[in-house]
Amino acid sequence: MTHRALTLTLLACSVLTGCASHAPITEPPPKVDLPTGWTVAGAPAAGTPAAGAPAAGTPAAGTPDHQEWPDKNWWQRFGSPELTHLVDEGQSSNLELAGALARVKQAEAEARIAGVSLLPTANFYGDASRAVPIGSGRASTSAGGSLQVSYEVDFWGKNKASVASAEASLAANRFDRQTVALTVTSGIVSTYLQVLSLHDRLAVAREHVANAEHVLKLVEVQQSAGAASTLDLARQRSAVAQQKSDIPDLMQQEREAQSALAILLGKTPQTFSVGQHGLDTITLPEVSPGLPSELLSRRPDIRRAEANLAAADANVAVARANLFPSINLTGAMGAQSSALLSLLNAPNLLANVSASLMAPIFDGGRLKRERDLAIARKQELVQVYRATVITALSEVDTALGQIRSLDEQQRFKTAELEQARQAYDLAEIRYKSGAEDLMTVLDTQRALSDVQNDMGKLKLKRLQATVSLYKALGGGWKDDQRQGSSPPATT
Template identity: 40%
Template structure:
């Protein structure tokens, strides 16, 4: 029994022998980053507040509490933590208690022999019964059995570390799911705002088209406009009217999708909305590419999975070595319950066993190859996660910069088109303009206004993509610890 107490100190002789080279290509800076210092405006933890929408902030709070995808990810963390306990149990001795009471009755010699035959020879040497008569026999026992597997080669320790890294990966997965959920909420909310903007613009354009149609019909009645002019304006008016139902569908469907994201029934959920023109884009700088390795949860998750596969390889390699099992049993055994716990009834045993795999049909070798294959897969997945992260940031930076520029230019187009349409409408009322020119000015304005709304939406989606690419809000660098 004393030997068992020193068992845990004899483990881990080959632990840490499997570590592949990462060979990561980390650039010094982003190509599309501005010239501002890396710490000028790093993303804050509650980055969505920077958009200046109270309703969006409320939706984000509700998402983090009620989103069911996040709840599933939290449940997976609980499972992973439990698996750590399962993997760590072989590192501790096991203690089992047992107690039994046996009462046997034997009849004549012939019946005893017959009974012994049925019981597999159980009467031999039992109770000292006399031949030809009957006897009763009682046996009482209680015992404790302790056993421990010496983890001399680190197999069980490696299994524990693999489970711990998997649990860490599950926590980063929860962060990935949370970030994806809140970004999806922001994007869906912005799509609702953009659809509301387009609906307002379309209705305003419909009203303008109906005004022009009324003027052309008046001129047609006076003989100064043709049926072709009337029909063309009627077609443009009908086009604006037909554009309204699809926008209403977009609003309704996005509100229903948003309800699921915040854990609400769509029938009991509503969104006030507003306008994309009132949403401001928070200023943010991407920092250094090397910092992204510690800020993006998907990279950290891939890193933890790689670490887990490293330990799994060590576990599979250690399985080739001998296993040493120590077992100690102590207790009391007596034929009389009253004398069960007397010194004379005590017994104890101590057993040490060693098992060495010799031939198992290449099972252990195949398991090692499989573990190395998973390790290689996780290594490549980690490399891809890093490169994809850099790519995501670059694409988001370019999109945000260019859509911001396009918004400013498109606003100028809308202003010029609005002026041209107002002038054309005034001249139409005075009868001093060609109807084709009015129609062109009208179509140009309607197209320019819808395009402006779409560009604003693209800019907002690029902003959320940048925050997602950066891993959400950044925690202070000093609190982060690498898993390698």
């Protein structure tokens, strides 16, 4: 090929490459009606302005997972150094989180592989042979070598769309890891609170046993003096046995909760234990959920759904580009000589540059069906995105409603507990003086035990509802950022 022909071919290559430099067109996320705020009761406030793309300042779907979260270490709001230590352990040792990180690395490798299609490929071929005649004559040696370079002109943007799809999938995997991290962290906090609650319930159960044994001694004294019947003595001994029977079950629940916590931390249950203290060491964070529209930028599962939608959009572009011809440029330089030492001499060098075009003519409709499949997949992910946003709004609404309901229950239960304790104390005093029978003491003792157990369960539910709200919001409250919270994190 002449120098002029080679120049024209390279010029055509650059022109076609320039035509192919347009990035695939991606559509914004679908619009979802969002409430303007939350009511005190936890339900959305009136008014539903349309919201399509993420809130102002939200990074694109392909942004690496270094998001601006209002509260980096939201679990520290519970005021427990032990809990903070356990969360740190879980984030470094949890097996599900390690698997999610491995999936991110796979997606990074796939994105790098997809990027290779934008670059030319080069291959070297070499051979050498020696012919030795059986009869007379001299042996001969020949050698050849060639360097072949090829490049697919991305005229229709197929390769760029493939890269965009891989990058969006990478972003989705990063957001998936954030979702797993948030779920694991919430699970650690919630299970830890459950362990502490069981510590409290065991302490209350042992206190009830002590009270029942104290009353039993009174009954034994009065029975010896003839002031109490044998029936009264049997009843109180039964009450003591019943109170003691609750302890083994609570101890088993405690072991199971600690075992579940150990699994979340990636530890064996046999080598793990939690300090023997209760929920009185935990601080109850204040609730300030911010605006519903912030969920679009804070919830990693919403960002993941958005990234999957972007990947599907790029896949549609790939499927459409496959319907058009593909253009390949090939250049080769080689040498062939009968003597190895003269292989690279100028007279032995050969070069050629060629261009080829391949267009689909008949494939039984496969390419069109693949395009239709990509479009249908995108339409599905549009609905998945909308459903994810609506689910997020529902989860926040439910958590806020639980918090309000539990606060009211605790207020009434606190008053009930005060009256139950007072009734038990008065019944015991009156029984000592003979003004009350044993059944009254047993009834007030049972009522006090029930109210104390209910109060402990309500306290745990209230704390776990706060954990659920943190999880539903994708992190801490918006107010924390205004108060100078910690730097960004992925949980």
